[in-house]
Amino acid sequence: MSGARIRAVVxxxxxxxxxxxxxxxxxxxxxxxFALWLPAVLIAxxxxxxxxxxxxxxxxxxxxxxAPIAADPTRALVEYFMAPLFLMIPVVVATIxxxxxxxxxxxxxTLEGLLFTPVTDRELVAAKIAVSWVPAVLVTWLSTAVYAVxxxxxxxxxxxxxxxxxxxxxxxxxxxxPLVSFFAIGCIVLISHRxxxxxxAQAVSGLLVLxxxxxxxxxxxxxxxxxxxxxxxxxxxxxxxxVLVYHLAVRRFDRDRVxxxx
Numbered sequence: 001m002s003g004a005r006i007r008a009v010v011x012x013x014x015x016x017x018x019x020x021x022x023x024x025x026x027x028x029x030x031x032x033x034f035a036l037w038l039p040a041v042l043i044a045x046x047x048x049x050x051x052x053x054x055x056x057x058x059x060x061x062x063x064x065x066x067a068p069i070a071a072d073p074t075r076a077l078v079e080y081f082m083a084p085l086f087l088m089i090p091v092v093v094a095t096i097x098x099x100x101x102x103x104x105x106x107x108x109x110t111l112e113g114l115l116f117t118p119v120t121d122r123e124l125v126a127a128k129i130a131v132s133w134v135p136a137v138l139v140t141w142l143s144t145a146v147y148a149v150x151x152x153x154x155x156x157x158x159x160x161x162x163x164x165x166x167x168x169x170x171x172x173x174x175x176x177x178p179l180v181s182f183f184a185i186g187c188i189v190l191i192s193h194r195x196x197x198x199x200x201a202q203a204v205s206g207l208l209v210l211x212x213x214x215x216x217x218x219x220x221x222x223x224x225x226x227x228x229x230x231x232x233x234x235x236x237x238x239x240x241x242x243v244l245v246y247h248l249a250v251r252r253f254d255r256d257r258v259x260x261x262x
Contacts, residue, residue, distance in 0.1 A: 013101045013131040023100045027139060030089050035143040036150060039082060043154040046073040065225055074155050075162055083172055083226035084215035086147070090140045090181035091209055097132035098188035121253045129185050129246075136181040144173045171231050179238035184208045186245030190252065 017023050045058065061081060062070045069076050144165065151157065151164045165173070187208055215226070 010127050010130050010134075013128070014135075017097060017100055017131070020100060023096055026096055027093050027135070030092060031139060031143040031146060034082075034085055034089055035147040038085070039078070039147055039150050040154060042077045042081070043074055043151070046077060069225065072160065072162075075157070075160070078151050078155055078157075078164060079162075079166060079169065080226050082147070083169070084212060086140070086143070086172065087177070087180060087212045087215070088209065089143050090136045090177040091184045091212055093139050094132050094136035094181040094184040095188060095206075095208055097135055098128070098185045099192075101131045102128050102189060102192040122250050125189060125246075125250050125253055128189060129182065129249075132185045132188075133178070133182055136185075137178045140177040140181070141173060144169070168226075168228050168231055171228075171235070176231060176235050176238065179235060179242055183238050183241045183245055186242065186249050189249040190245065 042058070058073070058077070062073055062076060065076055065080070069080065148165055155164070157164045215230075
């Protein structure tokens with residue numbers, strides 16, 4: 001019975017989100033930029049020395065990598081440089097959907113009716129997380145598939161003795177992306193208790209991308225390479241964070257307090 005109630009909430013929210021162009025536009029643009037346009041530009045640049053010189057951060061990044069990795073600029077950019085950039089997709093998509101699904105309902109005055117249904121607090125939190133988590137993961141997986149096609153067509157890794165996606169990218173897509181998107185959504189659920197407007201929630205939730213930006217900047221500066229060790233560390237931290245934020249979200253959710261703030 002609880003599963004049916006959760007599914008009902010999820011389907012209702014998906015229908016409302018599908019009608020919101022402000023929500024759908026960035027979700028469509030993100031894969032186009034990170035899975036199609038950017039990798040195509042970077043791979044093409046590695047084939048032209050003059051382009052490499054104009055894009056200064058690529059040279060700086062390659063100089064900071066171990067020699068065996070830096071020896072193949074195309075592979076270095078495809079396997080290492082793009083990895084933290086792809087984490088932007090599940091985090092941003094999850095953040096957009098979660099703020100629209102929870103805080104957006106306050107603005108549309110549709111949350112109060114939901115709070116008076118037989119759905120329990122735990123079911124409601126689980127449903128709101130599922131509304132954002134499932135699309136965020138699916139968009140990430142689709143983006144990875146598109147990215148793999150771009151890499152195969154433009155970089156032709158099989159001709160140079162390497163394969164893509166490799167084990168690190170599979171772990172990033174199948175394990176890390178779902179974990180970090182769940183963490184982002186859990187944080188939005190916690191923020192939503194105090195946020196009264198969608199814009200206010202989005203402004204605060206923008207802080208969730210800061211760790212990803214730090215990884216991107218560190219990569220561009222050559223301070224680290226996004227290898228298996230980094231993936232394991234991020235995975236462990238994200239898993240622990242998921243357990244914590246879900247526990248806090250369920251524990252702190254009080255429908256009576258939410259109703260009084262509507």
